[in-house]
Amino acid sequence: MSALTFxxxxxxxxxxxxxxxxxxxxxxxxxxxxxxxxxxxxxLLKRFGPERVRDAPISETAxxxxxxxxxxxxxxxxxxxxxxxxxxxxxxxxxxQAALAHYASGGANALPLVIRANYGVGPGSxxxxxxxxxxxxxxxxxxxxxxxxxxxxxACLLRQAVRDPNPVLFLExxxxxxxxxxxxxxxxxxxxxxxxxxxxDHLTCVAAGSMVRKALAAADRLExxxxxxxxxxxxxxxxxxxxxxxxxxxxxxxxxxxxxxxRGGGMAAEVVALVAEGASPHRPLARRLTAAPTPVAYAPxxxxxxxxxxxxxxxxxxxxxxxxxx
Amino acid sequence: MNAQxxxxxxxQANSDVELLGRMxxxxxxxxxLLALQKQKLVPGHTSPYVGQEAIAVGVAAELSPxxxxxxxxxxxxxxxxxxxxxxxxxxxxxxxxxxxxxGKAGKHQVSSLEHGFLGANGVVGGGIPxxxxxxxxxxxxxxxxxxxxxxxxxxxxxxxxxxxLNLAAVWDLPLLFVCENNGYAFxxxxxxxxxIRDIAERGAGYGMPGQVVNGNDIDAVRxxxxxxxxxxxxxxxxxxxxxxxxxxxxxxxxxxxxxxxTQLEIDSYKAHCPIETCRARLAARAELSAxxxxxxxxxxxxxxxxxxxxxxxxxxxxxxxxxWHVYADSDVR
Numbered sequence: 001m002s003a004l005t006f007x008x009x010x011x012x013x014x015x016x017x018x019x020x021x022x023x024x025x026x027x028x029x030x031x032x033x034x035x036x037x038x039x040x041x042x043x044l045l046k047r048f049g050p051e052r053v054r055d056a057p058i059s060e061t062a063x064x065x066x067x068x069x070x071x072x073x074x075x076x077x078x079x080x081x082x083x084x085x086x087x088x089x090x091x092x093x094x095x096x097q098a099a100l101a102h103y104a105s106g107g108a109n110a111l112p113l114v115i116r117a118n119y120g121v122g123p124g125s126x127x128x129x130x131x132x133x134x135x136x137x138x139x140x141x142x143x144x145x146x147x148x149x150x151x152x153x154x155a156c157l158l159r160q161a162v163r164d165p166n167p168v169l170f171l172e173x174x175x176x177x178x179x180x181x182x183x184x185x186x187x188x189x190x191x192x193x194x195x196x197x198x199x200x201d202h203l204t205c206v207a208a209g210s211m212v213r214k215a216l217a218a219a220d221r222l223e224x225x226x227x228x229x230x231x232x233x234x235x236x237x238x239x240x241x242x243x244x245x246x247x248x249x250x251x252x253x254x255x256x257x258x259x260x261x262x263r264g265g266g267m268a269a270e271v272v273a274l275v276a277e278g279a280s281p282h283r284p285l286a287r288r289l290t291a292a293p294t295p296v297a298y299a300p301x302x303x304x305x306x307x308x309x310x311x312x313x314x315x316x317x318x319x320x321x322x323x324x325x326x
Numbered sequence: 327m328n329a330q331x332x333x334x335x336x337x338q339a340n341s342d343v344e345l346l347g348r349m350x351x352x353x354x355x356x357x358x359l360l361a362l363q364k365q366k367l368v369p370g371h372t373s374p375y376v377g378q379e380a381i382a383v384g385v386a387a388e389l390s391p392x393x394x395x396x397x398x399x400x401x402x403x404x405x406x407x408x409x410x411x412x413x414x415x416x417x418x419x420x421x422x423x424x425x426x427x428x429g430k431a432g433k434h435q436v437s438s439l440e441h442g443f444l445g446a447n448g449v450v451g452g453g454i455p456x457x458x459x460x461x462x463x464x465x466x467x468x469x470x471x472x473x474x475x476x477x478x479x480x481x482x483x484x485x486x487x488x489x490x491l492n493l494a495a496v497w498d499l500p501l502l503f504v505c506e507n508n509g510y511a512f513x514x515x516x517x518x519x520x521x522i523r524d525i526a527e528r529g530a531g532y533g534m535p536g537q538v539v540n541g542n543d544i545d546a547v548r549x550x551x552x553x554x555x556x557x558x559x560x561x562x563x564x565x566x567x568x569x570x571x572x573x574x575x576x577x578x579x580x581x582x583x584x585x586x587x588t589q590l591e592i593d594s595y596k597a598h599c600p601i602e603t604c605r606a607r608l609a610a611r612a613e614l615s616a617x618x619x620x621x622x623x624x625x626x627x628x629x630x631x632x633x634x635x636x637x638x639x640x641x642x643x644x645x646x647x648x649x650w651h652v653y654a655d656s657d658v659r
Contacts, residue, residue, distance in 0.1 A: 025466060051466060057496060062489035065455020069473070070463030072444055072456070073394065077463075092486070096449050097456060104435040105445075106428030107651035141652045144659070160658040192659045239653075 007177040009151035010040045010116075013158045014078070018048050021076060024162060025052040027063050028080030028116075037082050038118060038177055060090035064115065068098050068167075071113045076162060081117035084171060085131045098167035099142035110165035114158070120174035120210065120260065121296050122303045130296035130303070134171055135259075135266025138238045144168045145238035146191060149212035151181050153195075157235060160191035173210035173260070194241040196248070200228030203321045204248040204255045204284075206271050208234040211258040218314040227321045237267045245271060246278040254320050255286040260307060263290040285323055289316045340387045343614055345544060346604045347622050349379035352403045353601060354630050355412055359402070359419060363579050367638065369421045370432050375403035377542075377574035380600035381506050382407040384547030385474060388555045394442035394464070395474040396457035399434055401446035404476055408443040412629060417637035424640030428647060444473075450511075451477060451484030454503070458490045461499040461558075472500040472558040480511025482525045488532075491566065495532040500558035502551065503529075503566045506541060508573040513586040526568035534564050541569030542598040545607075572598060 004012065018024050025048075026041060032055040035042030045053040056063050060081065067077035081087045087094065094115070101111040119132050134145050144166055148154035154172070161168040168191075189195055197212070198219055207215040212233045219229035230248055234241065249255045255275050259268035268288035275286040289308045296306050308316070356374040363372045375382065382403030386395075397404040405415050410426065418425025418436045425431070426438045434448030444460055447453035457475035464471040481487055482505060494501050505525045509516045516523070529536025537554075540546040547569060554565035572595035576583035583592065596602075608614035614622075653659065 054497075057489075057492055059489035059493055061486050062455045062458060062493040065452075065486065065490065066459035066462055066493060069396070069444065069456040069459020069461070070466065071459070072439060073460050073463035073467065075463040075466055077459075092449055092452055093455060097447075097452055100435065102654045103651045104427060104431040105437050105439075105651075106425070106430045107654070108427065109437060109439055110654045144653070163658050164656045165654040166656070166659075190659050 003180050004151050005178050005180050006151045006154050006172070007038060007040055009155045010158060010172070011042060013155045014041060014044055015047065017159065017162050018044065018052065023074065023076040024078065025054065025075060026078050026080065027054045027056050027067055029056055029058055029082050031055060031080050036080060038174070040116070041080065060086050061093055064090045064093035065097065067113050067115070068093060068101070068111065071111050072109065076112045078114045078116060078162065081115060083129050084117035084119040084133050085129055087115065087117050088133065094167070094169070095140050095143065099140045102166065103142055111167050112162070112165045113167045114161045114170055115168070116170045116172060118172040118174045118177070121291070121306050122300070124298060124300060124303075126298040127295040132261040132291060134237055135261040137169065138267060138270060140238070142167070143238055144192065144236065145171065146236050147171045147173065147209040148235065149209055149233045150176070151179065152184055152186050153233070153235060156186050157191055164191065171209065175210040179213070192236045192239060192241060194244040195233045195235055196230065196244065197233050198229065198231040200230040201252060202228045202254065203317060204230045204232060204252045205258065205317065206232045206234060206245060206255060207258040208237055208267065209260055211260055214310060214313050215258055217310060218317055221314055222317055222321070225318070227318065229317060240270060240274065242274050242278060245274055249275045249284045249286070250282050253282060253284045253325060254323070255284055256316055256320050257286070257288040258308070258313060259288060259290040261291055263288070263293045283326065285320060285325065287316065287320050289313060342604070342608055343622070345383055345387055346601065346608065346614070347626060348383045348407060349544065349601050349604065350623060351412070351626050351629065352379045352382065352406050354626055355406065355416070355633070356402050358630050358634060359416070360579055362420065362634070367420055371578040371580065372419070373400040373433060373578045374575040375400050377572045377595055377600070378506050378508065379403055380544040380547050380604070381504065381541045381569050381571060382476070384544040385502065385504055385551045387548055388551040389472070389474070392442065392469065392471040393473070394444050394457070394460045394471065395476065396444040396453035396460070397446045397476050398450070398453060398478065398481065399446060399448055401433060401436055405436060405438070405443055405446070408438070408441045410438050410441050410443060412633040413636040416633045417640040420637050421642070422637055422640035423643040423647070424637065428643055430647075430651070451481040451486040453477070454481065454486050454490040455493070458494045458499060458501060461494065461501040462497065465500060470500070470559050472502065472555055474502045474504055476504050476506060478511065479505060479507040479509065479516050479525060480514070480519065482528065483511070483520060491528070491532040491534065491564070494564040495534045498561060498563040500561065501564040502554050502558060503564060505566065505568050506571055507568055508571050510573060510586070512577045515586070524568055526566055529566035534566055536566040536568060539567050539569045541571035542600045542603065544600060544604050
């Protein structure tokens with residue numbers, strides 16, 4: 001078992017997927033000669049050639065449209081968006097063309113399409129390149145949005161995304177690119193299921209992406225105070241695995257959602273709503289800890305305060321664990 | 327309800343008389359749809375292709391099985407020319423279970439991949455990049471098949487159009503960009519929505535040939551499409567064809583179009599009727615007598631009436647249908 005960074009795990013999985021299936025190919029800006037702005041596709045051009053690793057012009061609409069068309073005639077494209085922010089240039093193709101293709105064909109057409117994009121705050125990226133935009137994409141049935149939380153999950157979910165016959169947005173937390181873990185064999189799980197990473201009876205912490213590590217770390221620290229935190233890694237934020245969330249909420253009676261996206265609407269709000277509606281008659285307490293409801297500033301000292309830090313997460317867990325139930 | 331494949335008459339054959347029949351089929355179906363819509367049997371609107379029939383039928387005559395087309399919000403011509411069964415097409419536009427998409431798509435998204443019909447599109451310009459991708463996919467699969475993107479003069483101002491042309495050109499994709507230039511983006515005259523008259527000129531900006539074509543003359547359409555298809559199939563890249571034509575009806579059924587053009591102008595289109603032009607030419611060449619034309623028209627009307635009967639008998643889907651097909655099933659989800 002080798003230690004791989006998140007980025008290396010993704011890269012290795014691309015090599016495997018392309019070697020295994022001639023239908024898999026890559027389109028994106030700077031994915032070939034450069035190997036991707038963050039190195040994820042490095043070496044693929046040399047190995048698989050320019051027909052299957054395609055450097056595209058700066059044309060997000062055409063890139064996603066091209067992937068849709070190729071998928072409709074039997075290919076399995078993977079597109080890379082250099083930043084998730086740029087995906088929003090091409091929302092028509094993503095939401096009105098790709099996400100509706102299966103439904104609007106009465107189930108006749110499948111669209112095996114993966115769009116990879118990184119997201120996250122900083123470093124020094126400024127307001128236009130620091131969006132954590134998945135909250136806006138939870139309103140489009142037909143679209144699947146995955147967020148891996150570790151190198152192992154990245155490998156596992158990318159493999160599933162490419163195999164799935166639906167359009168999948170695969171979001172990579174930029175903050176995790178250099179994180180390392182052993183790539184163990186994760187227990188098999190459908191890609192749309194949440195994974196319970198840690199069991200606990202006092203509090204459920206629901207998280208996704210880079211917040212999962214922070215949740216686990218805080219849970220470790222709170223163990224010394226005899227607070228047992230259950231940590232759920234969502235893995236898939238659209239559609240949400242309501243059953244796993246509600247089961248846990250009904251058992252612990254307390255739910256804290258960690259969300260890297262700005263407060264208001266979005267994933268955290270939806271999880272809280274699911275708990276409020278679904279876990280009755282237990283009426284669990286549900287709280288959310290999110291990014292600030294602001295854009296992300298360029299200046300590092302301002303950007304640094306956008307996301308809740310370790311202390312804030314720990315404090316929110318402690319406070320919720322001690323809050324009296326009504 | 328199971329549809330035995332009833333193709334429009336002579337879909338795979340391309341004699342001039344047969345192509346005339348196919349244009350007539352498109353027109354009669356559109357006219358019948360207008361009547362059905364008035365009877366409230368078409369739940370949405372209908373956007374007749376009337377006046378533009380030579381383009382869909384003429385281009386399709388130069389294609390081969392396995393080639394694919396992406397249509398727009400006025401899809402009846404492209405769909406019938408691709409060989410879709412008028413019964414199931416009609417059922418789709420009527421929102422019935424027997425439609426190609428079980429009544430979930432309607433005119434804006436009807437598709438049938440088995441016919442290479444990638445789909446209509448409710449977003450102007452939205453289908454153009456998808457046709458580019460299909461061309462790419464067909465090439466990556468090692469075939470020599472080609473794709474066609476149909477769009478109007480209005481769509482030639484969308485970002486999707488420009489990105490798609492550039493991408494297709496730089497990758498030498500096997501593609502025809504067919505602009506059905508009817509001079510109007512809904513209500514806005516071409517002279518008020520772009521500074522050029524010939525959209526063909528835009529090809530030069532992307533390093534591809536652009537050609538102006540009389541889109542009301544099926545012979546001219548075929549003569550332009552033939553070398554473009556050959557060029558695409560040979561791997562030499564895409565072509566932009568600027569087909570001048572007229573939209574006889576409004577943007578959709580409820581638009582009489584008199585807010586932005588005169589009855590005099592609309593009446594003038596009839597002098598360029600693609601069907602009458604073709605019929606008169608065949609008659610002059612003694613290839614189609616008046617009686618033979620009447621027989622052909624009668625057969626087509628009968629096909630349409632059978633289609634109406636079939637589609638009307640097709641049931642509404644069960645209410646549970648609403649929740650089906652949001653996601654395709656798979657072993658990983």
